[in-house]
Amino acid sequence: MNGLPTWARTLDAAFGPPLPGQYRAAPDDFIVEEQLDFTPEAHGEHLWLYIEKRNQTTLDVVKQLARLCGVTPRDMGYSGMKDRVAITRQWLSVHLPGRDAPVDLTERLAGVDVRVLAQARHPRKLKRGVHRTNRFTLRLSGEAVASDCFTARWQALCHHGVANYFGPQRFGPGGRNLARAEAVLARGWRKRDDRQGMLLSSARSFLFDEMLSARIEAGSWNSPLDGDTLMLDGTQSVFRTDQVDQTLKARAEALDIHPAGILWGVGYTPDETPAQRFEAEVVERHPVLCDGLLRSGIKPARRALRMRLGEPELKIEAGHATLTFLLPRGGFATAVLGELIAHPDVAGG
Structure with missing residues (x-):
């Protein structure tokens, strides 16, 4: 099996294929925020950290955090794998029964471009797939954004789903x-x-x-x-x-x-x-x-x-489009982008 096929898009019949566009020119153009529907209970053997990372995979940060806390990767927990070339915010957990994290953990993580935004104890390890949604903020540019039908394509996705x-x-x-x-x-x-x-x-x-x-x-x-x-x-x-x-x-x-x-x-x-x-x-x-x-x-x-696109917003200014929306756990932002721009890295080809 060589390469991937070009899969069908939903908007081509009404608007034709999307025009060329750019996204993720820099990490700041692709922001993902993981959202739970509960909060840590403030006690327990597991330390939960809400972190912000850029230009790193989730597993990169898991390995770094495990090393700094003196535990194995098996003692770490995370709900979802987040993009590397992006700014992403997500929860991680570290099993630390009967002991605290290093006092300088926040500073040492900052040294590898990981910010700790919040932390709390919880009785259980963070398991895969427990987050409810991801909020995306994406910045696009190019011929597609300048076209007359870009807003109409976006509105069709909001109305009919992706x-x-x-x-x-x-x-x-x-x-x-x-x-x-x-x-x-x-x-x-x-x-x-x-x-x-x-x-x-x-x-x-x-x-x-x-x-x-x-x-x-x-x-x-x-x-x-x-x-x-x-x-x-x-x-x-x-x-x-x-x-x-x-x-x-x-x-x-x-x-x-x-x-x-x-x-x-x-x-x-x-x-x-x-x-x-x-x-x-x-x-x-x-x-x-x-x-x-x-x-x-x-x-x-x-x-x-x-x-369904949750809480969708579109702003167009100075030749750039900023999209904000929620997707359910397991949903890919590239599936949205594939209907709006032609780019080799998004679904639909």
Whole structure:
């Protein structure tokens, strides 16, 4: 498997392909703020730190913080992986039972360009995926921003939602993670070949994006079909519908529910319903990936085909556009950008 395909966009039919644009020219042009829906309890064995980093990955900071506190990376916790070329704010936790952090921890972190914005104790380690949303503030420029239809494209995303693609970063530079995943799954996945599950994740993400692109082309990415699994907006709660009625169509139009596609795993086989024929077609096109995932033992899951932009704002001045919006956990800002600008690093190509 060489490189990644160009997946369908939702706005091309109405506005044509997006024009060239630039983003993330500097870290200050891409700001991400992780948001929990609870606060630390101010007591317990784990020290939680709300940090701001720039030009570093989350794992870079985890390793630095573990070293400064004299613990192993296993004693560290974080909810999400944040971008490197960006200013990002997120919570980390350090297991420090019966002892305090070094008195000069804040100063030493500042020396490696990490600011501590808040800290508090909590009884439990910070687990992956517990944050509710991420707030993005993005600064764009270029021909796309200057075009007459830029604002209309943005408004359409606010009204109809955004296709919930996994971003290109999930697949590695040039899609190399995906090529590695195909090779590993072809011979049979083993934990020692993929300690962090990155290759399994790349394969599942690719199959999901393939299916989502097909539903965009068919015009059913944002409306339920018979046999669909539907996800309530802002939650992971799902239910299946064997037959779509007007109530479900109205709820989908209001962005209250979204069709949810499969993340392949053991025991999943598409049935003959209209919704799952798209997933059956993915199996036909990519049997090695699908069969390898079924044999890997990973559990199947569901992901919404669409995400709502929360609290969206747009400001255009001096040839630059500043976008502010919330995305649910697991949502990629590149999926938004791929509908607004043509750039090699965003979804849609």
